[in-house]
Amino acid sequence: DIVMTQTPLSLSVTPGQPASMSCKSSQSLLHTDGKTYLYWYLQKPGQSPQLLIYEVSRRFSGVPDRFSGSGSGTDFTLKISRVQAEDVGIYHCMQGIHHPATFGQGTKLEIK
Amino acid sequence: QVQLVESGGGVVQPGRSLRISCAASGYTFSSYGMHWVRQAPGKGLEWVALIWFDGSKRYYADSVNGRFTISRDDSKNTLYLQMDSLRVEDTAVYYCVRDPGSVAYYYDSWGQGTLVTVSS
Numbered sequence: 608d609i610v611m612t613q614t615p616l617s618l619s620v621t622p623g624q625p626a627s628m629s630c631k632s633s634q635s636l637l638h639t640d641g642k643t644y645l646y647w648y649l650q651k652p653g654q655s656p657q658l659l660i661y662e663v664s665r666r667f668s669g670v671p672d673r674f675s676g677s678g679s680g681t682d683f684t685l686k687i688s689r690v691q692a693e694d695v696g697i698y699h700c701m702q703g704i705h706h707p708a709t710f711g712q713g714t715k716l717e718i719k
Numbered sequence: 720q721v722q723l724v725e726s727g728g729g730v731v732q733p734g735r736s737l738r739i740s741c742a743a744s745g746y747t748f749s750s751y752g753m754h755w756v757r758q759a760p761g762k763g764l765e766w767v768a769l770i771w772f773d774g775s776k777r778y779y780a781d782s783v784n785g786r787f788t789i790s791r792d793d794s795k796n797t798l799y800l801q802m803d804s805l806r807v808e809d810t811a812v813y814y815c816v817r818d819p820g821s822v823a824y825y826y827d828s829w830g831q832g833t834l835v836t837v838s839s
């Protein structure tokens with residue numbers, strides 16, 4: 608199975624400041640169709656995960672533009688330009704190109 | 720809007736069985752593959768099982784293969800997970816998720832989850 612490694616495991620950020628987190632996969636997530644199938648989910652406290660980013664950098668419907676994804680191959684980054692209180696929770700990266708789909712262990716974002 | 724509502728979780732003894740369900744609404748259920756994903760207390764997310772949109776193929780995580788069975792009833796817009804020979808390590812919140820992918824797996828809608836606790 609593909610191993611997804613997220614860093615850091617926790618992050619404490621002052622509101623209005625940027626945040627950045629990393630996700631690395633043990634194999635390339637680039638498909639022969641030219642797309643890279645890396646996803647980001649946010650699990651707010653007490654809630655189920657919700658899709659934020661698909662195919663590395665495409666924001667899902669309703670996701671604010673302060674969230675941005677980047678990367679290629681095996682190295683990926685999620686950035687929040689200006690953290691807000693509602694952004695707290697656990698951020699999970701996931702790969703969907705290799706069976707079975709696998710998740711990183713999550714990065715927990717807290718507000719200072 | 721898309722809604723996925725799980726039910727049937729509870730406390731069960733090791734070795735016993737349990738069936739959980741997921742009622743889907745707000746979209747054409749028969750057009751989508753469906754998965755179960757679980758999250759043990761304080762742990763990350765783990766894919767459990769997949770059933771194709773037409774029910775023709777099913778796949779399982781190694782950890783549950785031979786013990787769990789995923790199924791769907793399109794006439795009732797409902798997804799099921801039959802869990803047999805349950806183990807303490809199966810304790811988790813089980814999420815029903817919709818997969819709109821055609822090339823790769825991904826999940827655009829999640830249920831609220833149902834907690835399964837395996838304990839003597």
